[in-house]
Amino acid sequence: MVRIDTPYPDVWVIVPAFNEASVITDVLADIRAVLPNVVCVDDGSQDGTGDAAARAGAHLVRHPVNLGQGAAIQTGVEYARSRPGATVFVTFDADGQHRIKDVVAMIDRLATEDVDLIIGTRFGGGAVSHTPPVKRFVLRAAAWLSPRSRALGLTDAHNGLRVFNRKVADELDITMNGMSHASEIITLAGEKHWRVAEEPVEILYTDYSKSKGQPLINGVNIVFDGLLRGRMPR
Amino acid sequence: MNWIQLLLIAAVITLLVYLLRSRRSARAKAWVKVGYLLVAVAAVCAILRPDDTTLLANKLGVARGADLLEYALVIAFLFTTLSTYLRFKDLELRYAQLARAVALEGAHAPEQSQ
Numbered sequence: 001m002v003r004i005d006t007p008y009p010d011v012w013v014i015v016p017a018f019n020e021a022s023v024i025t026d027v028l029a030d031i032r033a034v035l036p037n038v039v040c041v042d043d044g045s046q047d048g049t050g051d052a053a054a055r056a057g058a059h060l061v062r063h064p065v066n067l068g069q070g071a072a073i074q075t076g077v078e079y080a081r082s083r084p085g086a087t088v089f090v091t092f093d094a095d096g097q098h099r100i101k102d103v104v105a106m107i108d109r110l111a112t113e114d115v116d117l118i119i120g121t122r123f124g125g126g127a128v129s130h131t132p133p134v135k136r137f138v139l140r141a142a143a144w145l146s147p148r149s150r151a152l153g154l155t156d157a158h159n160g161l162r163v164f165n166r167k168v169a170d171e172l173d174i175t176m177n178g179m180s181h182a183s184e185i186i187t188l189a190g191e192k193h194w195r196v197a198e199e200p201v202e203i204l205y206t207d208y209s210k211s212k213g214q215p216l217i218n219g220v221n222i223v224f225d226g227l228l229r230g231r232m233p234r
Numbered sequence: 235m236n237w238i239q240l241l242l243i244a245a246v247i248t249l250l251v252y253l254l255r256s257r258r259s260a261r262a263k264a265w266v267k268v269g270y271l272l273v274a275v276a277a278v279c280a281i282l283r284p285d286d287t288t289l290l291a292n293k294l295g296v297a298r299g300a301d302l303l304e305y306a307l308v309i310a311f312l313f314t315t316l317s318t319y320l321r322f323k324d325l326e327l328r329y330a331q332l333a334r335a336v337a338l339e340g341a342h343a344p345e346q347s348q
Contacts, residue, residue: 041337060342063333071330075337082338177330 008035010087011107012080016072017094018043021052023208027096028056034100035090039079041072049094070181074174081169089169093160097209102201106163109199116168116194117185119154120161120201132205138216145223146183148190154198158182161201168194179218180225242281250274 013035017024024040031038038058042050044066054060061079063072073091080086088107092098098120106118123140143149143156162185164172171192176184189196203209253270280287280303287299296302 054342054344057344059344061337062340062342063337065333067330067333071334074330075334078334079338079341175327177326 006036008088008107009037010085011035011037011090012083012086012088013038013090013092013103014073014076014080015040015053015058015092015094016043016069016076017041017045017049017053018066018069018072019045019047019049020094021045021047021049023096024049024052024094025056027094028053028058030096030100031092031103032057034104037080037083037086039076040094041076041079043067043069043072068177068181069179070174070184071177073181074172077169077172081166086169087166089164089166091160091162093209095209096206097204098161099202099204102161102199103163106161106199106201109197110163110165113197114195115197117162117164117189117196118199119156119196120159121154121156121198122159122201122203123155135216138219142183142219142222146186148186149183152186152189152196154186154196156198159201159203163199164194168192176225178221178225180222183222183225239281243278246274246277246281 013031015024015028015031015038017040020027028038028040036057040050040053040056040058040060042053042060042062044063050060050062059079061075063075076091077089080089088110090103090107092103102120106120109115110118122136139156139158142158143154158179159182171194172185172188174181174184174188186196188194250270254267280299284299287302289299291297291299291302294302296305
């Protein structure tokens with residue numbers, strides 16, 4: 001790898017954002033201080049998120065209409081994988097709940113270990129967990145109930161922080177536009193035989209990120225989408 | 235023949251003509267059209283000889299023909315709902331692909347690249 005003026009010229013961070021104007025500037029600045037290649041997918045925001053992202057120096061891809069986070073991630077990955085020299089891809093939530101420190105650790109791990117995809121987990125050994133108890137229970141139950149997650153030894157099925165290599169980026173094909181994409185990625189990992197690992201990460205539950213989080217009842221939708229996925233034409 | 239029978243038969247025939255006229259993906263739809271035809275014939279039979287539905291119902295272990303029709307209706311309704319749901323999901327996916335293509339076309343890179 002040629003070292004230009006950043007240690008991570010081949011890393012692309014994908015930030016799906018929907019109406020995050022109040023925080024997006026800071027989140028993107030934090031990321032770009034370490035990882036300069038950032039593509040923000042503005043998922044049809046009405047509050048100027050896209051303009052703020054462009055001003056913050058990110059590449060900007062704008063959905064003409066709101067499609068959902070899964071669709072935004074797919075768009076971001078398609079953009080990033082078309083950029084010359086892109087080999088490592090990161091998905092990062094726009095609400096500022098992830099830490100750059102964790103991303104860097106995951107990137108380094110992807111480089112040294114024999115894995116294709118590393119998913120953040122709130123429930124790893126060393127990580128401090130500030131997850132509210134009910135949410136904690138539901139997330140663990142979701143991971144345990146999914147045969148695929150269990151087979152892969154995953155403990156946190158719906159963490160927005162992921163780091164993956166070119167193989168995963170090329171093969172990624174998210175069809176669940178909404179919030180069911182997290183389980184879909186796990187399903188794809190099983191189907192495409194990606195080597196998956198988990199990394200304990202800390203989630204910063206600020207009042208803002210809590211207010212933007214998905215309600216737990218949405219878990220019902222996720223289970224239902226998962227059941228029907230196999231019957232969909234691809 | 236009373237008036238209601240005439241009206242119902244007219245409705246069945248109109249619906250049949252309307253459905254058979256749609257010609258998207260001819261081959262895949264052919265069996266569906268045969269199905270429509272059979273349903274239409276059964277409907278006309280049931281309208282002209284309502285008591286025959288009770289005869290059939292008794293053979294199947296159902297007391298009244300009206301009940302049998304209702305069961306069939308419930309099943310048909312569920313089937314339609316599910317196929318509509320899947321069709322919407324499919325459309326949603328195409329819609330997302332279209333929007334994605336538009337978005338990637340208009341992608342905007344920052345002024346000074348590192």
